[in-house]
Amino acid sequence: MELFEWLISMDEKHWLSSNFQPLDILKDSMQIEKVYEPQRFESQWADWWVEKGCFRADADSGKPMFSLVIPPPNVTGSLHMGHMLEHTLIDMTVRWHRMRGYNTLWLPGMDHAGIATQMVVERKLLKEENLRKQDLGREEFVKRVWQWKEESGGAILNQMRQVGASVDWSRSRFTLDDGLSKAVREVFCGLHERGLVYRGEYLVNWCPRCETALSDLEVAHEDVEGSLWHIRYPVVGTDEYLIVATTRPETMLGDTAVAINAKDERYLHLHGKTVRLPLMDREIPIILDDMADPQFGTGVVKVTPAHDPNDFEAGRRHDLPRIKVINEKAQMTALAGEYSGLDRYEARKKVVEALEAHGLLVKIEPHPMSVGKCDRCKTVIEPMLSEQWFVKMRPLADKAIAAINEGKIDIQPENWKRTLLYWLENIHDWCVSRQLWWGHRIPAWHCKSCKEITVARETPEKCHSCGSTDLVQDMDVLDTWFSSGLWPFSTLGFPEKTKELEVFYPTSLMIMGYEILYLWCARMTMLGLEFMGDVPFRNVYIHGIVRDADKQKMSKTRGNTVDPLDITAKYGTDAVRMALLTSAAPGADIVWTEDKLPSSRAFANKIWNASRFLFMNMERAKVEPQIPEMGTIEFLEDKWIWSRLHAAAETISKAIESYRFHEAAQTMWHFFWSDFCDWYIELKKLRFKDESGIDDNWRNILNVFETALRLLHPAMPFITEELWQRLNPGEGKSIAVANFPVGGETDSAAVEEMERLQEIITRIRDLKTAQRSVKQLTMQGEPVLIETAKNHSEAIRRLAGVELTYEETPGQALAFTGIEISDDQRARIAKDIEQLEKVIANSNRQLSDEKFMSRAPAHIIDGIRKKLAEYELQLAKLRSELA
């Protein structure tokens, strides 16, 4: 695997590349391209991060750690938008922790994905070479799957690298690696020793196309409009009939009883008699069993223990024979008499025809029902009598329930906790054997002489029972989720007692989609508790899934998948990440449409051009990345922007910690675009009219900008690295390991003054939409407003385009004279007045309401009083404008 080796080797030699200069364009930071072209630099930074080893975790660092293992993508092809969402959420979290100084591990890897991958390769073989797996034989076929794995795995690694996933490549794992395979054997044997593994013949979910057993979770139920066939079974020795109702007439060939309810007086007299099974001419008993519901159909049920889970249980209760009339390929067996060899649906047709011909078909009713399909290939599942390996889940689940209830794992959004608990409380045993070739062989050996089974970690010399050396390993492999269930500790070295396990286990956080909550999350929890003695992760965050524009789940069979690399090539990776993040509200699925992309690309472009403005104007002064003391800052806009930045930093940190990724992203967006670009830079431009103070101003701008880049980095790693390096405060160090802004002192007086200034400027701009030529206005208002306006008259002149004269009017709101207002504005103002009058009346009503005054908290009342005063000022202002 070329790419993978390269990634590793680059990672390995990070220590000798400390003076590495990544891009020649760094040489002249004064030059910056007019057009934002992410394609020019993204790939290089992706490589550089790996070469520098920025993402390596250190098991020996004494620092507080943050660890997270990736939900390993299946090697069934390439990653889709859902992966990109997941990786973006994880990456934001991981980068943020790394920048906060944590010893951060994001462990990457992939899953062999048993059935799924085997199926992909089978299809490919059939299509390209017209070969079936049997044509190749097991060994050769598995070789082909490994070839495919290299191909698919390579594509996946490349995608992850391209989108900036900050994983520790040196710790990448694959579920079929030697170490992980050892973990699998250890756990299987461990479960066996605990008496939690058993093998036996049971009715299992069988996929006739994949020709393997499946667990309950791998069966997808689908509602279909079925039929209920009513069939007459003649009662032996009488003229009577019992009419049974069935959704699967072909299974009647394997009937071994007919059941009636003991409370059902209609049929009670027939108990003890037998019926003659039509078509097969077999006599079968009439039994009493609660499975027959007098309310349903005719109240009589045919019993087919070999082909229906209910009937299987009934068969056990009544010791009925099991006649298997359908085989592993869903064809009728020799026991199906003349129907032998037919496909199950052909057989159904023929059986119904024959019954009709014999006058035994009473009626056919439409009957809504659900049919189980193979989750992978959508073939209708056949309940099949089959010898399989099972894990007894109850004791494992109980430990998991206890751990979750004790709060050892926090699950967010919280409703998933209940869902998970419900499943654990109602858990069934887990069929873990699969009749596949791709996967971990079950570590069990069958003795050819005494038929006993030896379960062992290593290939045994001889049978544990009779000592014979004539052993053959079980042909089955384990459910792919068996190895996935060990992922949080098998990847860290289990069963060896490694430093990694000691340091990084339990992992800090698991971020995953809800579609694998049971399949994966539940099993990791159970197996982690059982074999590590502790939960596999302290926190779980369940994200939504990505849907297409029609809200359909994305899947290859639907053909609605999107290759992230196509999209990132078009819009830039940072833009795609941003688009995903801004729509990633907790608990919500994401509807993927490309029309979200232009605006986030515009945001990236905005960052790019803000820096362009800086680079074009500044001397290449070295910026010390330090936040100035609030008291030492001279200018209002600086005090204000630092206050805003500190607030943003805190909001973002809190948002990331509580998985409110969209809030983090929106805060970044708003801070950078509205505060920094639209106000701060616009105000700063005005400072450069004369030479005095230029250095200080630039230092401030650069300082803010540099800090803002660090603020944005967890969401937009590429553009922030590119610009940060051009700014070059870290001298060859990556922004990925710089500090995340921690917030700090805010100056509320400055913030308020700035808000006043913003209001004045915005008001004037609004007034001027009708009469742009007006250059002179008289401003009226409270002394504090006048003072602000006077202090910033230059800003007002330049940003609003007017020269002000002032008229203090204590007790009155901001107003301007010297300008005509348009009819449109007049209408708007009239409407605003109406609105205000309503609000004022409402406030007054509240303030005179005894109940409100006595029960509402003081700060709410104060707030309303204050607001009321403002409303009244505003109202006065608006009225005077209309006058």
Place this chain on the structure above:
RNA sequence: GGGCGUUUAGCUCAGUUGGUUAGAGCACUUCCCUUACAAGGAAGGGGUCCGGGGUUCGAGUCCCUGAACGCCCACCA
């Protein structure tokens, strides 16, 4: 048969413990090619928060109920 989610501006969605005139992006209207950015700037229009009841001084937010859509679980012959 159980359980869960969603329903807020034309579109896609935010709205953490109930609290002061309900927000964003896109789209739309008007003006501006002002040398960082037209992938831009400025200003603006647009919402009976799905319906009905209730709790409360106060409900988009809590409770009950109904509807529509979606998802998950379930051995519904």
